[in-house]
Amino acid sequence: MAEEHWISRDNIRDTKWVTTDRGLAEGEARLKPDAFALTANNVTYATFGGPPMNYWNFFPAEDPAYGRVPVWGFATVAASNAERIEPGRRVYGYFPVSSDLIVQPVRVSKTGFSDGAAHRQELAPIYNAYLFTDTDPVYVADREPEQMLFRPLYMTGWMIVDSLMNADEPPETVIISSASSKTALATAHGLHRAGVKTIGLTSPGNVAFVEKSGLYSEVATYDEATSLSPGAPAAYVDFAGRPTLTAAIHTACGKALTRSMIIGMTDWEADRTPPADLPGPEPEFFFVPTYAAERAKSLGPDKLAAMTQEAMVSFYPVSRKFVTPEVVTGKEAIDAAWQASVDGEVSPDRGLICKL
Structure with missing residues (x-):
């Protein structure tokens, strides 16, 4: 059973939690989000949910009147019918506000994999990548909140x-x-x-x-x-x-x-x-x-990764000087955090880290 947070596409203040149940097919893996950040950026995702940005399309709700807003965070592989994806391994990536996400891992490598689900293939590839924390050069164990935020x-x-x-x-x-x-x-x-x-x-x-x-x-x-x-x-x-x-x-x-x-x-x-x-x-x-894809082509993906990684890791300790991570736990608290974010009531020195 999974708990999913649904948001009305016509009114992003209209939300509800829905319980769903789906088994794991061959070639799929079930990810259990450990925690994710909630920021004004996620409100932007909801506001631009339809064409041409299509953020609602990453994690469609069963009812097309609703959508599931994407968030960034960490998850653990809870179960797997996919080759080279072992239960217990942790990943960083793009998730819905939900207690789990079923993915179809493709292009599996030592660094991670992409979700090969059919509905995600026409969307920006940068959002479909999941990185293993134990091989991710940007992962810093004691800076997980800063990484999510x-x-x-x-x-x-x-x-x-x-x-x-x-x-x-x-x-x-x-x-x-x-x-x-x-x-x-x-x-x-x-x-x-x-x-x-x-x-x-x-x-x-x-x-x-x-x-x-x-x-x-x-x-x-x-x-x-x-x-x-x-x-x-x-x-x-x-x-x-x-x-x-x-x-x-x-x-x-x-x-x-x-x-x-x-x-x-x-x-x-x-x-x-x-x-x-x-x-x-x-x-x-x-x-x-689009710009990132162009730079990866012109610079080469390895050089681009090295340049961004150095800059990003340097920012983690800097950010803690002015933003304090704040853990929000449970469905009601997460929905309240969403409403506060939509209303612009979250002060900039708070960094909301959500856990179901």
């Missing part, structure tokens, strides 16, 4: 920084909205390492937290966006998804702004109608899996 988000941040710094005209200043969000912090860490000036935009209540992180050169509130005046070349990395803010930044920066990247949507209920006659560069949607 930041590892997928740090990869997004790393790819953003890589894209910016490999442009024909790399920015000298980068403005980052929703500066308290975990993906924004990961991005700021990479830019800080690259010696780029960063300006973090946040709400008044989060200014102290953003300053405490030590990752931003300057911190400003959203109301102060209209007075920004960075030198050229400058870039805007948008995690808030608020067109009025984008318009204010484009107008304030003028010709100094050479790139505008849309990454996420922490303010997911805001009016997202694109502003008309926006000055400066046209905002571009940055889809990490």
Whole structure:
């Protein structure tokens, strides 16, 4: 028997737990999630659940009116009818909020495997990989909470920084909205390492937290966006998804702004109608899996892995200075954590680690 958390596709506040029961077929393995992180990134997954992002398609619910939001965490192989997949082995990867996940391991190697389930084959491959913790070079035993909270988000941040710094005209200043969000912090860490000036935009209540992180050169509130005046070349990395803010930044920066990247949507209920006659560069949607695949092809997967691994491991201890992991246990507590995340009520210094 499995307990699954279902979310209405039409109203992500409408949730329920459903009990299902399915046996294990030949070639399949049952994974039991030990723990997973719940962040604003998962709310973004739900908001972009349908086309073209199709996050709902990774773990479809039996009722098509509902979806199962993906999360990142660790799991143990509970049972296996698949070759080279031994019960008791632990993996890191992409899971639904559920007490178990049945996968069809393919391309099994010493480092892990991919889920060969038919419904996942048209989706981004980066999300289908499961890594064995005992051979994973990025795994750090006493940093599991940080890995669940930041590892997928740090990869997004790393790819953003890589894209910016490999442009024909790399920015000298980068403005980052929703500066308290975990993906924004990961991005700021990479830019800080690259010696780029960063300006973090946040709400008044989060200014102290953003300053405490030590990752931003300057911190400003959203109301102060209209007075920004960075030198050229400058870039805007948008995690808030608020067109009025984008318009204010484009107008304030003028010709100094050479790139505008849309990454996420922490303010997911805001009016997202694109502003008309926006000055400066046209905002571009940055889809990490596509960019990551391109970089793996150009750099080679081994070199790309080495570059990202070094940066990621360096961030684990840094993140503990401003985010404290907080364990949430049980179905009711997990659902309450989801509702709080949707409502933006989880303070940025809390890192929710969920266990069923």
